[in-house]
Amino acid sequence: MSSPFVQSMLAAAETMPPAHKLLDAQRRERLQAFVEHGLPTTRREAWKYTSLRALEQRSFVAVDPDAPVEVDAAQWALPGVDGPRLVFVDGVFRAELSRLDALPAGLRLQPFAAPAEAKQATQDDMLAIYRQEIRRTRDADHAFTNLDLALARSGAILVVEQDAVLTQPIHLVFAGAPASQALAWHTRNMLLVESGARASVVEHHLGWGEQSYLSNAFSDIQVDRGGTLELIVLQQSAAKATLIRHTDCHLGAAATLRLHVLELGGGLVRHDLHARLAGEGARLDTRGVFMLRERQHVDTQLAIHHQAPNTASDSVWRGVADERARGVFRGAIKVAEGADGADAALSNKNLLLSAQAEIDTKPELEIYADEVKAAHGATIGQLDERALFYLRSRGIPLAEARALLTAAFCRAVLQDLPNEALREHLSTLLSERLPADEAA
Amino acid sequence: MLKIENLHARVEGKEILKGLTLSVKPGEVHAIMGPNGAGKSTLGNVLAGRDGYEVTAGSVSYGGVDLLALEPEERAAAGVFLALQYPVEIPGVNNTYFLRAALNAQRRHRGEPELDSMKFLKLVREKLKIMQISDELLHRAVNEGFSGGEKKRNEIFQMAVLEPSLAILDETDSGLDIDALKQVAEGVNALRSSERSFLVVTHYQRLLDYIVPDFVHVLADGRIVESGDRSLAQRLEQQGYAWLAEHGEPAGAAT
Ligand SMILES: Nc1ncnc2c1ncn2[C@@H]1O[C@H](COP(=O)(O)OP(=O)(O)OP(=O)(O)O)[C@@H](O)[C@H]1O
Ligand SMILES: [Mg+2]
Numbered sequence: 171m172s173s174p175f176v177q178s179m180l181a182a183a184e185t186m187p188p189a190h191k192l193l194d195a196q197r198r199e200r201l202q203a204f205v206e207h208g209l210p211t212t213r214r215e216a217w218k219y220t221s222l223r224a225l226e227q228r229s230f231v232a233v234d235p236d237a238p239v240e241v242d243a244a245q246w247a248l249p250g251v252d253g254p255r256l257v258f259v260d261g262v263f264r265a266e267l268s269r270l271d272a273l274p275a276g277l278r279l280q281p282f283a284a285p286a287e288a289k290q291a292t293q294d295d296m297l298a299i300y301r302q303e304i305r306r307t308r309d310a311d312h313a314f315t316n317l318d319l320a321l322a323r324s325g326a327i328l329v330v331e332q333d334a335v336l337t338q339p340i341h342l343v344f345a346g347a348p349a350s351q352a353l354a355w356h357t358r359n360m361l362l363v364e365s366g367a368r369a370s371v372v373e374h375h376l377g378w379g380e381q382s383y384l385s386n387a388f389s390d391i392q393v394d395r396g397g398t399l400e401l402i403v404l405q406q407s408a409a410k411a412t413l414i415r416h417t418d419c420h421l422g423a424a425a426t427l428r429l430h431v432l433e434l435g436g437g438l439v440r441h442d443l444h445a446r447l448a449g450e451g452a453r454l455d456t457r458g459v460f461m462l463r464e465r466q467h468v469d470t471q472l473a474i475h476h477q478a479p480n481t482a483s484d485s486v487w488r489g490v491a492d493e494r495a496r497g498v499f500r501g502a503i504k505v506a507e508g509a510d511g512a513d514a515a516l517s518n519k520n521l522l523l524s525a526q527a528e529i530d531t532k533p534e535l536e537i538y539a540d541e542v543k544a545a546h547g548a549t550i551g552q553l554d555e556r557a558l559f560y561l562r563s564r565g566i567p568l569a570e571a572r573a574l575l576t577a578a579f580c581r582a583v584l585q586d587l588p589n590e591a592l593r594e595h596l597s598t599l600l601s602e603r604l605p606a607d608e609a610a
Numbered sequence: 611m612l613k614i615e616n617l618h619a620r621v622e623g624k625e626i627l628k629g630l631t632l633s634v635k636p637g638e639v640h641a642i643m644g645p646n647g648a649g650k651s652t653l654g655n656v657l658a659g660r661d662g663y664e665v666t667a668g669s670v671s672y673g674g675v676d677l678l679a680l681e682p683e684e685r686a687a688a689g690v691f692l693a694l695q696y697p698v699e700i701p702g703v704n705n706t707y708f709l710r711a712a713l714n715a716q717r718r719h720r721g722e723p724e725l726d727s728m729k730f731l732k733l734v735r736e737k738l739k740i741m742q743i744s745d746e747l748l749h750r751a752v753n754e755g756f757s758g759g760e761k762k763r764n765e766i767f768q769m770a771v772l773e774p775s776l777a778i779l780d781e782t783d784s785g786l787d788i789d790a791l792k793q794v795a796e797g798v799n800a801l802r803s804s805e806r807s808f809l810v811v812t813h814y815q816r817l818l819d820y821i822v823p824d825f826v827h828v829l830a831d832g833r834i835v836e837s838g839d840r841s842l843a844q845r846l847e848q849q850g851y852a853w854l855a856e857h858g859e860p861a862g863a864a865t
Contacts, residue, residue: 578702
């Protein structure tokens with residue numbers, strides 16, 4: 171009766187190693203909840219533009235953590251990012267590919283493994299995460315969150331201790347290796363920046379095989395009083411990959427989170443980014459861009475919740491879709507009662523490069539507080555014909571002119587990234603996503 | 611050399627050029643004057659290959675090549691340059707970067723080696739002597755936030771760097787103050803040579819005191835209706851375009 175997808179997830183649950191009995195109980199409960207609700211349909215508002223009907227008909231095999239994998243570490247090398255590194259391949263932690271020796275003082279960086287196999291410390295970490303989760307989403311019917319809680323066997327734990335200032339960016343690598351069958355894995359990450367601490371983290375999703383896979387990740391981010399986290403998300407999943415991410419951010423008083431997101435790869439990509447500005451004076455800057463081709467489908471759901479006075483959020487998102495690609499963006503800002511003096515700005519501009527491409531954008535603004543400054547705007551357009559002609563009339567060929575204007579369109583997203591080597595590299599990656607040949 | 615014969619062109623289904631004939635030899639400067647809406651900018655756009663301008667009859671050859679068969683970028687590489695009446699702002703694209711990309715694209719197209727950034731900067735410094743624009747403008751986004759006059763100077767600066775063999779200047783003098791007008795004219799004069807031709811579209815004979823044309827044409831209702839030397843411009847300045855009506859058949863009709 172249940173779909174191939176659900177059946178394959180049930181089969182995966184059978185392969186889970188036994189854990190702490192509280193965890194086991196919790197996992198069963200979550201699996202139950204997932205089976206009960208199934209995958210969301212497009213009748214759900216949050217999934218209106220992203221259909222999972224094709225996914226529902228597919229089945230995935232659980233990853234065997236002991237199976238050997240052959241990967242080349244050069245795949246995830248990034249200029250300007252050569253500090254500590256945690257590498258997961260197909261959701262399995264790979265110590266030999268990671269760089270965890272000589273961690274700077276004040277940084278705790280480690281994977282958590284399945285608790286039965288893990289040292290005491292990681293068991294405690296995982297239990298802590300689960301308890302937090304139980305508190306927060308007691309009766310959530312979020313299919314992928316439930317799946318993650320039921321089936322996650324690994325993930326990154328990153329703690330920047332109080333007042334520690336880390337200069338080198340930390341590289342979290344989530345790679346999908348080429349495989350002979352469609353695999354699925356679920357990861358659970360926790361990033362904690364304690365009060366007064368500062369760090370920069372690169373969350374890097376990538377894959378390069380022909381095979382499809384499902385990577386489902388839940389990340390918990392917390393920045394405590396006066397802390398600053400700079401998070402760069404680079405998404406270069408394989409062409410047939412399904413990537414589902416849920417990022418939950420909690421900002422304390424005077425905490426700052428600066429986020430840059432580049433969505434370049436993947437076949438079906440969904441990112442739910444929820445941020446709570448819970449402490450007075452918290453600040454969130456988000457910059458994001460998707461650059462899509464072929465039949466890619468990328469859906470970003472941004473929900474920013476101002477819960478305390480004098481909180482500020484500034485979001486700048488750009489979307490580019492070429493060929494038959496489909497982009498979805500929802501930017502929802504809510505300023506709760508009592509969050510007086512909040513300042514919330516969101517700009518989402520989109521560019522359609524072909525008549526078959528589609529982008530849906532939906533800004534939402536709800537304000538229940540006083541003295542709030544809010545600016546909100548979304549546009550969808552094409553390349554400016556006048557500018558195109560101007561460039562061509564000076565000798566720049568059409569394809570190059572289009573690439574130049576598209577790159578310029580996306581520039582706003584990267585310009586305030588302080589790591590210059592990385593910024594240059596990301597900007598090149600963006601340009602390279604553009605089709606070399608003209609298909610106007 | 612440029613040879614336009616019986617050119618008919620439509621914009622949005624409306625016929626704008628109605629049998630325009632004009633020949634420009636290497637080294638010549640031709641001024642084109644004419645009332646608003648006569649089709650002067652349309653002529654420039656048709657020559658530069660802008661989309662949306664449909665040629666329904668006639669021909670344009672340039673250096674023996676059918677210009678109308680070329681893409682805009684190919685025309686540029688062949689030496690055609692159009693200084694726009696309303697230069698376009700391109701946010702996010704650096705002015706110098708743009709100019710180097712343009713020059714190198716043209717050089718590639720002609721099979722010449724590209725200029726590296728050192729050589730290009732040397733060229734830029736040299737060309738700044740012909741058309742002065744500030745360092746700040748060089749490094750800003752193309753025309754973004756430029757004043758009207760700065761945009762026009764930027765067009766001439768681009769021309770100096772790209773060294774076209776046919777430059778079409780569409781009202782480059784409009785909106786310039788007296789000093790800027792002189793500087794622009796000096797820039798153009800510095801680029802005059804026996805190989806380079808100019809089509810100078812203007813409403814004001816004052817520009818022609820500085821850029822002395824070999825010929826002056828009146829373009830009205832999509833045709834060249836009168837041609838002469840620079841005294842024609844002075845006459846237009848005094849009498850306006852009304853006297854042309856009494857003047858009989860359009861000049862284009864005779865050829
Ligand atoms: N893209 C367009 N769409 C519709 N009409 C156009 C377009 N471009 C030009 N036209 C029309 O064609 C006619 C000629 O315009 P053009 O710009 O060539 O005149 P002009 O001689 O340059 O005038 P001016 O001296 O005012 O610059 C005008 O009536 C104008 O409205
Ligand atoms: Mg005009």
